[in-house]
Amino acid sequence: MPDFTVTINGREVPARPGMTVLEAATEAGISIPTLCYHPDLAPQGACRVCLVEIEGERVLQPSCSFPVRPGMIVQTHSAQVRKARRTVVELLLSDHPSDCTVCARCGTCELQALAEDLGLREVRFRVPPPGHEMDDSSLFVVRDPDKCILCRRCIETCAQIQGVEALRLKGRGYESLIGAPFDTPLGDTLCVNCGQCISRCPTGALTEKTHIPQVWAALEDPETFTVVQTAPAVRVTLGEALGLPPGEIVTGRMTAALRVLGFDRVFDTDFTADLTIMEEGHELIQRVTTGGVLPQLTSCCPGWIKFIEHFYPDLLPNVSSCKSPQQMFGALAKTYFAEVAGVDPARMCVVSIMPCTAKKYEAARPEMNDSGYQDVDYVLTTRELAQMIKEMGLDFANLEEENYDDPLGQSTGAGVIFGATGGVMEAALRTAYEVISGEKLEDLDITPVRGMEGIKEASVQIDSLELKVAVAHGLGNAAQLLEKIAAGQADYHFVEIMACPGGCLGGGGQPVPTSLDIRKTRAAAIYQADRELPIRRSHENPSITEIYAKFLGEPLSDKSHHLLHTKYTARTKRAVQVERK
Amino acid sequence: MAEGCLCEETYPKIDAIISEKGAVPNSLIEILHAVQEEIGYLPQAVQEYIAEALGMSAGTVEGVVSFYSFFTTVPRGRHTIKVCQGTACYVRGGKRLLESVTKHCGCGVGETSEGQRFSLDVVRCIGACGLSPVMMVGDDVYDRVKPTRVAEILDKYE
Numbered sequence: 001m002p003d004f005t006v007t008i009n010g011r012e013v014p015a016r017p018g019m020t021v022l023e024a025a026t027e028a029g030i031s032i033p034t035l036c037y038h039p040d041l042a043p044q045g046a047c048r049v050c051l052v053e054i055e056g057e058r059v060l061q062p063s064c065s066f067p068v069r070p071g072m073i074v075q076t077h078s079a080q081v082r083k084a085r086r087t088v089v090e091l092l093l094s095d096h097p098s099d100c101t102v103c104a105r106c107g108t109c110e111l112q113a114l115a116e117d118l119g120l121r122e123v124r125f126r127v128p129p130p131g132h133e134m135d136d137s138s139l140f141v142v143r144d145p146d147k148c149i150l151c152r153r154c155i156e157t158c159a160q161i162q163g164v165e166a167l168r169l170k171g172r173g174y175e176s177l178i179g180a181p182f183d184t185p186l187g188d189t190l191c192v193n194c195g196q197c198i199s200r201c202p203t204g205a206l207t208e209k210t211h212i213p214q215v216w217a218a219l220e221d222p223e224t225f226t227v228v229q230t231a232p233a234v235r236v237t238l239g240e241a242l243g244l245p246p247g248e249i250v251t252g253r254m255t256a257a258l259r260v261l262g263f264d265r266v267f268d269t270d271f272t273a274d275l276t277i278m279e280e281g282h283e284l285i286q287r288v289t290t291g292g293v294l295p296q297l298t299s300c301c302p303g304w305i306k307f308i309e310h311f312y313p314d315l316l317p318n319v320s321s322c323k324s325p326q327q328m329f330g331a332l333a334k335t336y337f338a339e340v341a342g343v344d345p346a347r348m349c350v351v352s353i354m355p356c357t358a359k360k361y362e363a364a365r366p367e368m369n370d371s372g373y374q375d376v377d378y379v380l381t382t383r384e385l386a387q388m389i390k391e392m393g394l395d396f397a398n399l400e401e402e403n404y405d406d407p408l409g410q411s412t413g414a415g416v417i418f419g420a421t422g423g424v425m426e427a428a429l430r431t432a433y434e435v436i437s438g439e440k441l442e443d444l445d446i447t448p449v450r451g452m453e454g455i456k457e458a459s460v461q462i463d464s465l466e467l468k469v470a471v472a473h474g475l476g477n478a479a480q481l482l483e484k485i486a487a488g489q490a491d492y493h494f495v496e497i498m499a500c501p502g503g504c505l506g507g508g509g510q511p512v513p514t515s516l517d518i519r520k521t522r523a524a525a526i527y528q529a530d531r532e533l534p535i536r537r538s539h540e541n542p543s544i545t546e547i548y549a550k551f552l553g554e555p556l557s558d559k560s561h562h563l564l565h566t567k568y569t570a571r572t573k574r575a576v577q578v579e580r581k
Numbered sequence: 582m583a584e585g586c587l588c589e590e591t592y593p594k595i596d597a598i599i600s601e602k603g604a605v606p607n608s609l610i611e612i613l614h615a616v617q618e619e620i621g622y623l624p625q626a627v628q629e630y631i632a633e634a635l636g637m638s639a640g641t642v643e644g645v646v647s648f649y650s651f652f653t654t655v656p657r658g659r660h661t662i663k664v665c666q667g668t669a670c671y672v673r674g675g676k677r678l679l680e681s682v683t684k685h686c687g688c689g690v691g692e693t694s695e696g697q698r699f700s701l702d703v704v705r706c707i708g709a710c711g712l713s714p715v716m717m718v719g720d721d722v723y724d725r726v727k728p729t730r731v732a733e734i735l736d737k738y739e
Contacts, residue, residue, distance in 0.1 A: 181626050
């Protein structure tokens, strides 16, 4: 069928077969309010907020799932529609807690915004909230079912994007409840802690388990030496949570803000990203040259690690033994840096600023204490850091830019691109090419591994070796790739996997909302930050050369293995462990 | 049978039902009906077992089981009491009848009494409005039941 037009609010607008009314309206710049609809997910038509009047239809129809037809006549804001929409929102509010001012999503809540847009000043129906119990069993999320409006975005995110299916809807009507199967506490399930559910929750039903009070306490304690690291992707997203447009690079202002908050040293996770390239790159060379298990799978992403532990434990030997940059940083801060700076690691507190909620779980893994202490003490998401900056009353947009401290603050463009899908692969290839061939790589932009395609493949000729690589982001895409690998149908050498769509720039700890457009803008900023840095290859980072010369020896040395590498745990794929008698 | 405790012999029966209906998600509801018919209820272990066989998440299966009131996750009693709360029964004392039944049978609506003697359900009209209020125990229908008669009725069932 060729393209056609439909009439929305008296205006003829273009439409294509297969489009929904909502999509046609949005493209024409006509805004229809939505709640359960999310651009990353298939429409569900569950909330009825996007109802519109369609000529010839007996009743109002949900525009998010209603397909366009040639010549269709639609009213999106007629009196009938507005009245129905107000009633729908009033019903959603009828059992919703009204303590908005102390809710973590106050100001970013979509339900609140919708009520405001509709000018609701009273709710005609009021019943008490269902009184479901909060679930704070998980290390990364707090679930408050009373604030849940049953839009199911979290369930669909977990199923459609991640393929994990840790959440389900139980019961019906007023008794409906979203949670883990069989009312299991979420912390006891195969949930991978990615936080994508939080990114798409319209209300305060899902929020990260905050470490803000603990971090304030550490900052205010004169006996504690506070060290902070900032992940690659945070520098291009923090601004969003502080009123700046997506895609603004705020590295220097973030560093300045962290000093105002009171951190004794402001360091960069990009430094240990460079170090990861050295360790993981040499591990790859070792596997390729000595007939080791291939393909080597990346290990930076803690959501992905928990996923493979549950779903593909047989492939754990493929996973690089390298710790993630966050954990390498923690282990080095409390050993190498403590030694250089003359600080007792016992009174050092390492805080991470991460785009990620799974990092909270990773930091708490029992094996992550090779420094002799818990290597990383607290993890703040991008959102939590923004919250602290607001509490401090800083005019963030106009802060004077500052640099990172030495020696764990020097990094390269290769470290920065860790924040985008394909970035770890590109950084690794920049180094692997030069280390193996001994020649300079002329064009550092390895574009086949960039972009938002779910699975990307590329091959690079290095001397006589054709190095075959693949990149996946979103665990649903990762599972497709793993099925191929498990079936022996793939001959890759190296595979990068990130749990979140777009990589860390789309992480579960990033400012809400998220969408493909926002993620593309953030990615463009990441690559811009890479281009603007004087050094763009991990192995050329002078601080990396120095740490190997002074402390670690060489990549994969005994000391590296002790501090920078780890082991994984095979886990069960079952949602819940059940004893069968 | 206690909750979650199933004999080893149960699983081959479930396997047979699944292979008869087809191990695909579309057969889920039919399989659940047949399995409940066979073993009387659908405990968590059975839901997980079916989910695995059909390649679905346990949460999806639980979602279906918890949505339809026909399915039960606890063992049923030897006798199922159905108290009508349809309009006619309700206005002619159905509510007081239900209170009395709840008191005498030892369990609430949707529950099973100790020793698996009774299970109690509410139904919305069994087509005997002229005889309201009505209750059933198994296949026996009792009409124009006064709350005071309940104890005597239930005594007949062991």
